[in-house]
Structures are given as C-alpha cells and as structure tokens.
Amino acid sequence: MLDIRMFREHADVIRADHDRRGLQHDAIDEVIRLDEAWRKARYDADQLRRKRNEAARGIAAAKKAGDDAEFQRIKSEVDAIAAEIEALGELSDGHESERDRIRMSIPNILHADVPAGDGDEGNTQHSLHGEKPTFDFDARTHNDLIEMNKWVDLPRAAKIAGSRFYFLKGDLAHMELALQQYAVDFISERGYTFVQPPVMMNREAYEGVTDLADFESVMYNIQPDGYYTIATSEHPLTAMFMDEVIEPSLLPIRIVGVSPCFRREVGAHGQGDKGIWRVHQFTKVEQIIISHPDDSWNHHEELLTNCVDLWDSLGLHYEVVNICTGDMGTVAAKKYDLEAWLPGRGEFKEIVSCSNCTDYQANRLRMRYRTTDGNAAVHTLNSTAVATSRALVAIMEQNQLADGRVRVPDCLVSRMGGKTHLEPCEW
RNA sequence: GCGGACGUCGCAUAGCCUGGUAUCGCGCCGGAUUUGAAAUCCGGUGGUAUUCGCCGCGGGAGUUCAAAUCUCUCCGUCCGCGCCA
Numbered sequence: 001m002l003d004i005r006m007f008r009e010h011a012d013v014i015r016a017d018h019d020r021r022g023l024q025h026d027a028i029d030e031v032i033r034l035d036e037a038w039r040k041a042r043y044d045a046d047q048l049r050r051k052r053n054e055a056a057r058g059i060a061a062a063k064k065a066g067d068d069a070e071f072q073r074i075k076s077e078v079d080a081i082a083a084e085i086e087a088l089g090e091l092s093d094g095h096e097s098e099r100d101r102i103r104m105s106i107p108n109i110l111h112a113d114v115p116a117g118d119g120d121e122g123n124t125q126h127s128l129h130g131e132k133p134t135f136d137f138d139a140r141t142h143n144d145l146i147e148m149n150k151w152v153d154l155p156r157a158a159k160i161a162g163s164r165f166y167f168l169k170g171d172l173a174h175m176e177l178a179l180q181q182y183a184v185d186f187i188s189e190r191g192y193t194f195v196q197p198p199v200m201m202n203r204e205a206y207e208g209v210t211d212l213a214d215f216e217s218v219m220y221n222i223q224p225d226g227y228y229t230i231a232t233s234e235h236p237l238t239a240m241f242m243d244e245v246i247e248p249s250l251l252p253i254r255i256v257g258v259s260p261c262f263r264r265e266v267g268a269h270g271q272g273d274k275g276i277w278r279v280h281q282f283t284k285v286e287q288i289i290i291s292h293p294d295d296s297w298n299h300h301e302e303l304l305t306n307c308v309d310l311w312d313s314l315g316l317h318y319e320v321v322n323i324c325t326g327d328m329g330t331v332a333a334k335k336y337d338l339e340a341w342l343p344g345r346g347e348f349k350e351i352v353s354c355s356n357c358t359d360y361q362a363n364r365l366r367m368r369y370r371t372t373d374g375n376a377a378v379h380t381l382n383s384t385a386v387a388t389s390r391a392l393v394a395i396m397e398q399n400q401l402a403d404g405r406v407r408v409p410d411c412l413v414s415r416m417g418g419k420t421h422l423e424p425c426e427w
Numbered sequence: 428g429c430g431g432a433c434g435u436c437g438c439a440u441a442g443c444c445u446g447g448u449a450u451c452g453c454g455c456c457g458g459a460u461u462u463g464a465a466a467u468c469c470g471g472u473g474g475u476a477u478u479c480g481c482c483g484c485g486g487g488a489g490u491u492c493a494a495a496u497c498u499c500u501c502c503g504u505c506c507g508c509g510c511c512a
Binding site for chain 1: 456479481482
C-alpha cells in the first residue's frame with residue numbers, strides 16, 4: 001500500500017507510474033476524492049467533539065457542587081452535539097475504509113530501471129551464467145526422468161490428496177534435503193539469521209504482504225480457524241515485524257528462512273506444468289532483508305549476488321532477467337528472476353524471484369524505524385535462495401546421463417553421504 | 428480442555444477497587460555546562476491535523492453526560508492442572 005502522503009503531495013508520481021503500466025487513473029482520482037472527503041468530515045467531527053468536551057468540562061464541577069439544574073442544562077447541550085458527531089463519524093469512517101480499500105489495490109511505484117513491456121516477453125536479460133550443457137543423446141525432460149527412476153509418485157499422491165501433490169522418494173528426496181541445508185548454510189555464513197516461521201497466518205497480517213487477489217487464487221484458507229497457509233516464507237518473515245517501531249541500530253535485519261510453501265495454483269493446467277514444476281506444496285529457502293530506505297537498492301543487489309553465487313556453486317546454466325512493467329505485479333518496485341536452462345524442454349524457466357518491495361508492505365504492516373523527525377516506514381526485500389522442487393528439476397535435466405541417472409552437484413556430495421549419482425528406486 | 432493472574436507510548440511502570448485532562452523511570456533526540464567525554468541541569472520524545480484541536484491504555488461491543496477505570500466478548504501472555512509429537 002502506498003503512503004497516503006503520496007496521493008496528497010505527489011499524485012503526479014503515481015499517475016506517471018500508472019502510465020508506464022498502462023493503467024487508467026480512475027482509482028487514483030477516487031482515492032484523492034475520498035481522502036479529501038474524509039479529512040473534511042473528520043475535521044468537522046473534531047470541531048464538534050471539541051465543543052462537546054468544552055461543555056462537558058462544567059459537568060464535574062456542577063456535580064461536585066450539587067447544582068443539578070446546571071448539570072441538566074449542560075447535559076441537554078451535550079446530547080444534541082452527540083447525535084451530530086455520531087452521523088459525521090459514520091460518514092468519515094465510510095470514506096476512510098473505502099479510500100483504503102481502493103488504495104490497497106493500487107500498485108507500488110516502479111523503479112526507473114524497470115524495462116517497458118506488456119508481459120513476460122518484455123523481460124530483458126541482465127546476465128548469463130554457467131555453461132550450456134551438451135549431450136550426445138536426446139536430453140530427457142524431468143517428467144521422463146522422475147518416471148523412469150521412480151523418484152516421484154504422482155498417482156498415489158493424487159489418490160490420497162489430489163492432483164499436483166507428490167511423494168518424493170529415494171535419492172531425489174535425499175538431495176532435496178541436502179539442498180535445503182546447503183542453501184541455509186550458504187546464506188547463514190553471510191550474516192543472515194536462520195529463522196523457521198509459522199506456516200499459517202491470520203488474515204490481517206496476510207493482507208499486509210500480498211496482493212488482495214491472492215486470497216482467491218493462491219492461499220489455502222483453513223477453517224474453522226480462519227488461517228491461511230503461507231505461499232512463501234517471505235510472508236511470515238516480513239510480517240513478523242508488523243506494528244513495530246524498529247531501533248535503527250538493528251537495521252538491516254537479514255534473515256534466511258526455510259518452510260513448506262502452499263499454493264492453490266487455480267487455473268494452471270498447461271503441458272509445461274507437468275511433473276513437479278508447478279505443485280501445491282514445495283519447500284523454499286528464502287532471503288529477507290528489512291532495510292533502511294536509503295540502503296534498500298544496495299541490498300537488492302546484495303540479494304541477487306547471493307543468488308548468483310549460490311547457483312554458480314551448483315554448477316548450473318541460467319540467466320538473470322530484469323522483470324518488465326507488464327510482468328511486475330502489485331507489490332514489488334523492481335524484480336530480478338533467475339531462469340534455469342532446462343535442456344529437456346529447450347528453454348529457460350523461472351527458479352528464483354528477487355524483489356525490492358520498498359515501503360509498500362511496510363506501510364500496510366505499520367513497520368517503522370525511529371528517526372529524529374518521527375517514525376518512517378522501513379523497506380522490505382525478499383529473494384528466493386532455492387525453491388527445492390524447481391532446483392531438482394534444473395539439476396535433473398542439466399546433470400542427466402545417457403542411462404537416465406543424474407550426477408549430484410559437487411557441493412552436495414558430502415551432504416549425500418558421498419553419493420555422486422542419483423540411483424533409481426525399486427518401486 | 429479446566430482454573431487463576433495479566434495486557435497502559437521504543438522498554439519498564441503508576442492510575443482501575445471508588446468513572447471526570449496519561450504518572451514516574453530507562454533509553455533516545457535537542458539544548459546548557461565542558462578542550463572532549465562522563466556526571467549534572469532544562470526541554471522534547473503515540474497517531475492525525477497543523478489552525479484552536481481531535482483521537483489513543485490488546486481488538487470489538489455495551490452501560491454512562493463522561494470509560495484506561497464498570498459489563499460482555501474475542502485475541503494474546505504468564506502460572507498451575509490435564510492431554511500430547
């Protein structure tokens with residue numbers, strides 16, 4: 001959510017941003033109109049409250065003096081004002097809640113470097129890493145590899161849960177665990193505090209970190225308690241500082257978290273989503289930085305550097321892309337994706353997302369830091385380190401051998417009991 | 428799940444019984460003093476509006492002319508009991 005002061009003092013900035021995104025200005029105009037109406041109603045109500053308070057000051061004295069006539073006179077005066085205050089209060093509350101409902105749907109202000117474009121085809125390449133693997137046989141897709149090696153059981157998962165769930169088995173399951181530990185250790189060594197978050201959140205906290213539309217299409221709603229399962233540990237790890245004033249000396253707060261992630265994936269059906277590429281549950285190691293506003297763009301590059309170093313160490317071929325205006329979403333001001341080369345499919349596919357959300361989440365969550373001139377919103381940043389299911393897909397496709405086995409990346413061998421190749425399961 | 432205690436500004440606390448202007452301390456910021464620092468002294472330190480002000484005591488509702496204070500309810504914390512990976 002944008003700071004209301006942006007609408008009052010720098011509406012031109014929001015309008016220019018809407019122009020870049022190809023959006024109409026109706027919502028901006030409506031927020032400004034409702035804000036002015038709210039301030040007027042609020043001011044009028046304040047004046048009435050003031051009159052009431054001034055009158056009521058005589059009541060205590062009248063009571064103490066036992067002057068009942070004076071008490072009755074003041075009471076009737078105060079009663080008349082109270083009815084007016086009631087009506088104005090409802091009016092201003094209505095304006096305020098409607099203003100903020102619309103304000104929450106207005107996206108963040110994009111960074112100047114974000115390239116223009118309508119959809120993901122407008123994303124631009126930032127850098128290319130690793131070497132493209134070559135094969136003297138036809139490279140298989142991960143779907144083929146998990147089936148022939150019996151590393152993933154989709155039919156039985158569908159039987160007991162539903163489609164897009166999976167059992168992960170044998171050596172592939174071991175490598176999933178090794179990846180989690182490797183990534184957590186890798187990021188921890190750079191001064192990030194390891195945190196394991198709750199995997200369910202309440203509605204209020206969740207509204208602070210995500211696009212409202214996600215409640216319909218992304219998160220599972222757990223009844224009867226009304227919790228939402230997290231789509232990523234970004235959400236609890238960012239919201240954990242909700243309603244707090246953070247001592248500036250604690251900034252930046254660097255966190256590496258790991259958690260299962262749950263996604264409803266409403267409407268996802270394509271051929272490209274087969275296997276374990278797009279699933280309802282996966283594990284992700286995530287980086288979070290709570291930053292002073294002046295430092296957030298440096299920290300955004302820091303998060304990207306961590307990702308690049310981590311994925312380089314896995315020996316994989318991938319590109320970094322700069323996400324364009326049309327592919328950005330509501331919350332981030334700038335976003336890099338890492339896209340891994342999948343030789344079985346012959347294309348780059350998203351494995352990491354690295355975002356600076358500036359003060360957009362912090363405004364909604366009331367996450368502030370103390371300054372000499374009052375409290376100001378912090379900036380929040382997040383980046384995948386490793387989403388293990390997608391990392392497994394990239395490793396399987398890039399490290400596959402002619403017989404269908406898969407070479408374990410060197411950095412994971414010691415965490416796999418010295419095993420250098422993933423062997424098939426018997427069943 | 429049962430019983431009890433509790434929730435007050437960044438932290439820590441008083442006020443609650445007996446309704447009537449949010450208390451003291453720490454930390455932090457500014458100023459004085461000082462070569463500098465410590466110590467000491469003065470002022471400021473919730474939100475909003477900046478124009479008198481208005482609102483704020485975990486959230487919501489109620490009683491009342493008036494609620495931090497009384498009542499109900501929800502959330503959370505602590506202690507004891509029970510159950511349990």
